[in-house]
Amino acid sequence: xxxxxxxxxxxxxxxxxxxxxxxxxxxxxxxxxxxxxxxxxxxxxxxxxxxxxxxxxxxxxxxxxxxxxxxxxxxxxxxxxxxxxxxxxxxxxxxxxxxxxxxxxxxxxxxxxxxxxxxxxxxxxxxxxxxxxxxxxxxxxxxxxxxxxxxxxxxxxxxxxxxxxxxxxxxxxxxxxxxxxxxxxxxxxxxxxxxxxxxxxxxxxxxxxxxxxxxxxxxxxxxxxxxxxxxxxxxxxxxxxxxxxxxxxxxxxxxxxxxxxxxxxxxxxxxxxxxxxxxxxxxxxxxxxxxxxxxxxxxxxxxxxxxxxxxxxxxxxxxxxxxxxxxxxxxxxxxxxxxxxxxxxxxxxxxxxxxxxxxxxxxxxxxxxxxxxxxxxxxxxxxxxxxxxxxxxxxxxxxxxxxxxxxxxxxxxxxxxxxxxxxxxxxxxxxxxxxxxxxxxxxxxxxxxxxxxxxxxxxxxxxxxxxxxxxxxxxxxxxxxxxxxxxxxxxxxxxxxxxxxxxxxxxxxxxxxxxxxxxxxxxxxxxxxxxxxxxxxxxxxxxxxxxxxxxxxxxxxxxxxxxxxxxxxxxxxxxxxxxxxxxxxxxxxxxxxxxxxxxxxxxxxxxxxxxxxxxxxxxxxxxxxxxxxxxxxxxxxxxxxxxxxxxxxxxxxxxxxxxxx
Amino acid sequence: xxxxxxxxxxxxxxxxxxxxxxxxxxxxxxxxxxxxxxxxxxxxxxxxxxxxxxxxxxxxxxxxxxxxxxxxxxxxxxxxxxxxxxxxxxxxxxxxxxxxxxxxxxxxxxxxxxxxxxxxxxxxxxxxxxxxxxxxxxxxxxxxxxxxxxxxxxxxxxxxxx
Amino acid sequence: xxxxxxxxxxxxxxxxxxxxxxxxxxxxxxxxxxxxxxxxxxxxxxxxxxxxxxxxxxxxxxxxxxxxxxxxxxxxxxxxxxxxxxxxxxxxxxxxxxxxxxxxx
Numbered sequence: 025x026x027x028x029x030x031x032x033x034x035x036x037x038x039x040x041x042x043x044x045x046x047x048x049x050x051x052x053x054x055x056x057x058x059x060x061x062x063x064x065x066x067x068x069x070x071x072x073x074x075x076x077x078x079x080x081x082x083x084x085x086x087x088x089x090x091x092x093x094x095x096x097x098x099x100x101x102x103x104x105x106x107x108x109x110x111x112x113x114x115x116x117x118x119x120x121x122x123x124x125x126x127x128x129x130x131x132x133x134x135x136x137x138x139x140x141x142x143x144x145x146x147x148x149x150x151x152x153x154x155x156x157x158x159x160x161x162x163x164x165x166x167x168x169x170x171x172x173x174x175x176x177x178x179x180x181x182x183x184x185x186x187x188x189x190x191x192x193x194x195x196x197x198x199x200x201x202x203x204x205x206x207x208x209x210x211x212x213x214x215x216x217x218x219x220x221x222x223x224x225x226x227x228x229x230x231x232x233x234x235x236x237x238x239x240x241x242x243x244x245x246x247x248x249x250x251x252x253x254x255x256x257x258x259x260x261x262x263x264x265x266x267x268x269x270x271x272x273x274x275x276x277x278x279x280x281x282x283x284x285x286x287x288x289x290x291x292x293x294x295x296x297x298x299x300x301x302x303x304x305x306x307x308x309x310x311x312x313x314x315x316x317x318x319x320x321x322x323x324x325x326x327x328x329x330x331x332x333x334x335x336x337x338x339x340x341x342x343x344x345x346x347x348x349x350x351x352x353x354x355x356x357x358x359x360x361x362x363x364x365x366x367x368x369x370x371x372x373x374x375x376x377x378x379x380x381x382x383x384x385x386x387x388x389x390x391x392x393x394x395x396x397x398x399x400x401x402x403x404x405x406x407x408x409x410x411x412x413x414x415x416x417x418x419x420x421x422x423x424x425x426x427x428x429x430x431x432x433x434x435x436x437x438x439x440x441x442x443x444x445x446x447x448x449x450x451x452x453x454x455x456x457x458x459x460x461x462x463x464x465x466x467x468x469x470x471x472x473x474x475x476x477x478x479x480x481x482x483x484x485x486x487x488x489x490x491x492x493x494x495x496x497x498x499x500x501x502x503x504x505x506x507x508x509x510x511x512x513x514x515x516x517x518x519x520x521x522x523x524x525x526x527x528x529x530x531x532x533x534x535x536x537x538x539x540x541x542x543x544x545x546x547x548x549x550x551x552x553x554x555x556x557x558x559x560x561x562x563x564x565x566x567x568x569x570x571x572x573x574x575x576x577x578x579x580x581x582x583x584x585x586x587x588x589x590x591x592x593x594x595x596x597x598x599x600x601x602x603x604x605x606x607x608x609x610x611x612x613x614x615x616x617x618x619x620x621x622x623x624x625x626x627x628x629x630x631x632x633x634x635x636x637x638x639x640x641x642x643x644x645x646x647x648x649x650x651x652x653x654x655x656x657x658x659x660x661x662x663x664x665x666x667x668x669x670x671x672x673x674x675x676x677x678x679x680x681x682x683x684x685x
Numbered sequence: 686x687x688x689x690x691x692x693x694x695x696x697x698x699x700x701x702x703x704x705x706x707x708x709x710x711x712x713x714x715x716x717x718x719x720x721x722x723x724x725x726x727x728x729x730x731x732x733x734x735x736x737x738x739x740x741x742x743x744x745x746x747x748x749x750x751x752x753x754x755x756x757x758x759x760x761x762x763x764x765x766x767x768x769x770x771x772x773x774x775x776x777x778x779x780x781x782x783x784x785x786x787x788x789x790x791x792x793x794x795x796x797x798x799x800x801x802x803x804x805x806x807x808x809x810x811x812x813x814x815x816x817x818x819x820x821x822x823x824x825x826x827x828x829x830x831x832x833x834x835x836x837x838x839x840x841x842x843x844x845x846x847x
Numbered sequence: 848x849x850x851x852x853x854x855x856x857x858x859x860x861x862x863x864x865x866x867x868x869x870x871x872x873x874x875x876x877x878x879x880x881x882x883x884x885x886x887x888x889x890x891x892x893x894x895x896x897x898x899x900x901x902x903x904x905x906x907x908x909x910x911x912x913x914x915x916x917x918x919x920x921x922x923x924x925x926x927x928x929x930x931x932x933x934x935x936x937x938x939x940x941x942x943x944x945x946x947x948x949x950x951x952x
Contacts, residue, residue: 790861
């Protein structure tokens with residue numbers, strides 16, 4: 025159907041509509057008669073973005089593999105012969121290709137639903153115009169990132185997304201913990217961002233000069249057309265420089281996607297409103313890191329070393345984060361750890377060379393994770409606490425929320441025939457297939473497999489703690505009731521998507537967005553066996569969770585036991601945060617002290633010394649100024665005599681003895 | 686020849702002695718007398734060097750006017766005309782400086798021809814032509830300078846200025 | 848007529864200049880200072896006259912012309928200097944240059 029292809033030319037409307045909403049709410053939000061109106065403006069902006077985004081995605085599906093790029097050059101540096109022959113052009117543009125179309129669906133749909141949900145959830149909060157303005161700006165930035173057609177523009181929006189995340193985590197800026205969490209998120213992701221920027225520089229340095237691929241900088245770092253990885257044709261795609269550049273890209277992605285060892289900020293980011301956690305820190309922004317890896321792997325390609333590093337990071341992170349989720353009692357943090365864990369799966373898939381399978385998981389994950397967060401938000405909205413130990417018995421009071429959470433949990437744990445099952449088992453199968461060629465992937469595959477069990481356990485532990493049992497464990501909790509329709513509708517829509525979105529992969533036009541191998545999942549004998557194993561692990565996890573926490577039970581670990589010590593390590597997140605604090609406090613502060621000392625005593629001391637020398641010297645020199653005319657005459661005559669000495673005695677002597685000619 | 690040499694040596698000796706005396710005596714009035722003799726001696730030297738106009742000028746301006754002016758200055762600034770100046774120490778530095786400059790001048794004389802001849806006798810017409818030269822009317826310029834100096838001097842000494 | 852040795856004349860003017868400088872450097876009485884300056888100027892004028900007499904040039908008399916101007920200027924300078932002496936005497940009651948040290952601060 026070519027009737028829709030015109031939509032491809034209007035993709036720029038997606039970021040623009042939310043940008044307009046941002047400007048309206050941001051500038052006029054406080055003057056509106058009722059603050060909720062600002063929310064409806066933002067919802068309208070997000071709605072337009074969703075409609076256009078879906079149209080664009082549909083058009084892309086109808087014409088598979090279409091590559092639509094509209095751009096202009098905003099800075100052109102002409103080349104010079106020699107080492108810099110091609111020059112550099114910096115461009116801004118809008119690119120619609122299968123990958124960005126897929127991301128558009130995720131971002132705009134989840135964005136709209138969360139925006140709608142916010143109307144009900146944020147009803148009682150102050151600073152609403154700020155909230156809606158920042159959320160609209162975030163959607164603008166995220167859609168801009170998705171539609172970027174070159175690496176630099178990508179980075180610009182990447183930073184904009186980061187700053188929106190900072191604003192929104194610190195939304196309750198009066199709370200010290202929220203303010204510090206915002207700073208932590210900003211600083212930790214900044215580490216990744218700086219490395220990412222270095223990676224861009226490295227690509228620039230490599231491709232701005234002569235040699236194969238020299239035209240890339242001249243084309244403005246544009247993501248090239250076609251599925252052939254850009255590096256494939258360049259020196260076997262395996263040079264040291266390109267390996268390092270790929271690792272720097274991985275570092276950037278690890279910062280944004282909270283991968284080990286830059287994972288510490290994401291759990292703390294839960295200080296922001298739950299809606300923000302759902303949209304930014306679960307469904308979209310943290311996926312940007314995976315998206316970066318996917319884009320890099322498709323358009324640039326990774327070397328074998330890079331791939332192993334990515335697999336290692338992803339595989340380890342997904343297990344590592346899951347262990348921390350096992351003992352946590354904060355409903356949002358449990359889900360946050362599961363996000364890190366699931367992002368680890370995606371990174372693992374990209375590293376194993378099945379990029380599109382990772383993107384497939386990103387797609388399904390966005391919906392069930394947003395659903396989980398919104399359901400958790402609904403719970404928090406109803407009972408006013410995030411502590412799982414106080415909850416209980418909410419199943420009867422919050423039936424819609426409970427069902428939604430159950431669907432999300434099933435999908436997250438990979439229960440058969442949910443979206444999560446399809447994509448997660450696709451990843452496991454693909455990585456298993458990759459191990460035959462790369463035996464080093466084995467340990468990480470096993471970690472990922474083990475994580476299936478942990479995931480099922482911790483999410484159903486949370487489910488049973490919150491919804492199971494006859495009544496809340498803390499009687500002081502208020503009477504729970506469901507939220508307004510604006511909160512229930514997104515839950516219902518997302519429930520459907522959480523269960524069914526994965527099946528879209530079997531719809532050929534949609535699968536064309538993920539073309540490139542691995543999607544839709546195949547069902548060979550190996551795959552079925554693997555699915556059976558993982559189903560067994562899921563059942564085991566759910567069963568264990570039920571045995572320990574089902575029906576209102578809550579197992580207390582005896583204090584001082586070995587289990588309690590393990591729990592303490594896990595609750596303290598393996599002391600990573602404390603370690604980073606130590607580094608920050610001791611190492612950086614110590615260095616700063618040293619720098620301060622140098623600044624204060626060495627540099628300032630030198631300056632003061634010079635100053636003092638001049639002051640004292642001029643005190644001495646003042647005595648020359650006697651005010652007596654004869655003395656001045658003596659100076660004049662002395663100067664004249666000195667000059668004559670120089671001219672008549674010294675200069676001839678020098679000429680006679682030293683001057684050759 | 687020999688008479689001129691002798692005359693020169695005599696004049697030079699008198700010039701040096703009178704100049705030194707003028708600076709070294711401690712009575713200001715005596716200083717002025719010594720310096721008057723010095724000027725007359727220089728006038729004699731100018732006659733010897735075939736510059737009679739300058740000799741007359743030296744006599745008139747220096748030995749006459751300047752000496753009288755200096756004497757007048759001494760009279761105005763002192764209650765008693767004959768009073769001795771306080772002795773002034775002669776440090777090594779001024780002597781060294783003066784000696785060094787003398788040494789340089791003497792050093793310079795070695796570069797000059799040791800003998801020469803007078804090619805021009807005194808020609809008043811030529812001298813006046815040069816003094817009133819159209820390219821450089823020196824005497825008129827000198828007059829202007831004197832006039833402005835006169836104005837400055839009157840300004841400096843005028844009544845009621847504290 | 849042939850001349851006597853130029854070296855002697857130059858030595859004379861150099862000596863007079865040195866005496867003048869010596870006076871300028873050591874004397875503290877303003878009138879003595881003026882006299883020292885006059886001696887030094889006369890030493891310079893002497894050089895002009897001397898070179899006017901001994902140079903080989905046809906227009907050599909311009910040295911004498913300059914000497915005339917110089918004598919006039921020196922006389923002018925004495926007049927102004929004496930005016931300063933009078934002003935200084937009235938202002939400070941002394942013509943000792945060591946006391947006229949307002950430039951110091």
